[in-house]
Amino acid sequence: MTEGVLAELRAVSRVFALPGRRGAGLTAVDSVDLAVRRGEMVGLVGESGCGKSTVARIMAGVLAPSTGTLRLGGRDFGSLTATEARAAQLRVQMVFQNPHASLNPRFTVEEIVGEAVRFHRLVPRDTLADHVAAQLLRVGLDPSLRHGHPHRFSGGQRQRIGIARALAVRPDVLVCDEPVTALDVSVRAGILNLFLDLRDQGELGILFISHDLSVVGHVCDRVAVMYLGRVVEEAPVDALFDAPRHPYTQALLADASTPSPPASGSERIRAGAPALSERPSGCRFHPRCPAARPDCAVREPALRPVGPGHRVACLLADH
Numbered sequence: 001m002t003e004g005v006l007a008e009l010r011a012v013s014r015v016f017a018l019p020g021r022r023g024a025g026l027t028a029v030d031s032v033d034l035a036v037r038r039g040e041m042v043g044l045v046g047e048s049g050c051g052k053s054t055v056a057r058i059m060a061g062v063l064a065p066s067t068g069t070l071r072l073g074g075r076d077f078g079s080l081t082a083t084e085a086r087a088a089q090l091r092v093q094m095v096f097q098n099p100h101a102s103l104n105p106r107f108t109v110e111e112i113v114g115e116a117v118r119f120h121r122l123v124p125r126d127t128l129a130d131h132v133a134a135q136l137l138r139v140g141l142d143p144s145l146r147h148g149h150p151h152r153f154s155g156g157q158r159q160r161i162g163i164a165r166a167l168a169v170r171p172d173v174l175v176c177d178e179p180v181t182a183l184d185v186s187v188r189a190g191i192l193n194l195f196l197d198l199r200d201q202g203e204l205g206i207l208f209i210s211h212d213l214s215v216v217g218h219v220c221d222r223v224a225v226m227y228l229g230r231v232v233e234e235a236p237v238d239a240l241f242d243a244p245r246h247p248y249t250q251a252l253l254a255d256a257s258t259p260s261p262p263a264s265g266s267e268r269i270r271a272g273a274p275a276l277s278e279r280p281s282g283c284r285f286h287p288r289c290p291a292a293r294p295d296c297a298v299r300e301p302a303l304r305p306v307g308p309g310h311r312v313a314c315l316l317a318d319h
């Protein structure tokens with residue numbers, strides 16, 4: 001189904017060269033299909049190093065896939081002219097984990113939020129200040145703050161400035177890479193609610209990347225779970241939480257629901273994750289899988305439908 005699809009990865013892989021090992025490469029993203037539709041928030045979860053940020057950068061058109069295609073607005077990004085590609089890139093904006101590092105301290109909020117708008121001449125020059133003020137209001141900030149510099153603001157306010165900057169160019173898609181991870185727990189809910197409001201306004205599609213399945217469960221409509229470069233399960237959020245089919249998703253969920261201490265379960269899972277460069281044969285999760293059978297070490301499972309909008313890559317789910 002391609003209806004309403006704003007951005008889509010089709011069979012996308014990305015290989016990075018390994019320093020000092022000529023010819024050898026690290027497959028950070030392996031045959032990933034992922035679509036973001038208007039009015040939905042799609043979660044992408046997985047442990048550190050599984051390829052989430054690489055997917056983010058490919059979807060934003062700032063990193064080329066090694067194979068496969070990025071489609072933006074229904075067109076193959078790789079086939080666009082340079083001018084068309086620049087316009088298409090503007091339609092996908094990134095929101096980063098660390099709002100402190102991503103805002104230039106020498107600029108005022110107005111300059112930061114208006115910079116790309118001014119550079120690309122997206123609004124008449126004499127309406128730029130109003131345009132910036134409108135974006136600040138949209139993210140819950142007082143427009144009078146626009147003359148300040150980012151260091152004067154709290155982490156939550158800085159993240160709102162980063163979101164205002166992304167919204168200012170009127171994107172179709174926001175790619176948010178761990179957007180609340182660096183924030184105090186006390187301000188996270190406010191930022192998550194802002195994303196929900198933006199989603200509910202129905203103009204945008206949002207890719208929401210997090211290592212934290214419980215955060216994703218609160219805000220996303222659909223979730224893709226990555227493991228060592230592959231999507232191993234994708235489902236509407238209720239189906240994923242109520243009836244996860246992949247043992248890795250089940251482990252993440254068990255981990256997320258461990259009441260206390262919260263870090264211990266995560267450490268347990270993290271400790272077992274092999275490096276991407278040491279990818280196991282067959283199903284890449286089999287060495288850690290409590291349900292693995294002998295053929296799991298040999299056969300790599302394809303992502304198969306198991307329910308409405310629900311796909312899983314597990315040999316055990318075939319039965």
Ligand SMILES: Nc1ncnc2c1ncn2[C@@H]1O[C@H](COP(=O)(O)OP(=O)(O)OP(=O)(O)O)[C@@H](O)[C@H]1O
Nearest residue numbers: 016017028047048049050051052053054055211276
């Ligand atoms: N530019 C690059 N050159 C070489 N290797 C890279 C590059 N970018 C990412 N990688 C490698 O690709 C793999 C996936 O990285 P990526 O940042 O996409 O994962 P991630 O799931 O976002 O992790 P994290 O949550 O820690 O950010 C890692 O092994 C990383 O070291």
